[in-house]
Amino acid sequence: MIRILIVEDNLFTARAYETKLQMEGFLADVANDGEAALQMIRQSPPDLALLDLMLPKVSGLQVLRTLRAQPEFQKLPIIVSLRHSPPCPFKRRARRVQTKCC
Secondary structure: OOEEEEEOOOHHHHHHHHHHHHHOOOEEEEEOOHHHHHHHHHHOOOOEEEEEOOOOOOOHHHHHHHHHOOHHHOOOOEEEEOOOOOOHHHHHHHHHOOOEEO
């Protein structure tokens, strides 16, 4: 079964994603900040990560940089989630670390 890590600090949004993904037959885990996300990914890499850029402790952008700097996570599929209209610099920075914004 495909396992997806949802990295989202808004509990309502995280639970909505988690519920929908589970209803569609995916295994879904939730990390509420960037630090927890990095720990979870290192302990048990998911098949895909859904990552909010605006996170407490460690930003989503720093999570991306950290993962892309490690060979074992360079090909991990990551979908960047932005709930609000992002400032242009966030989009440009996300693209620099080989990620697509949605």
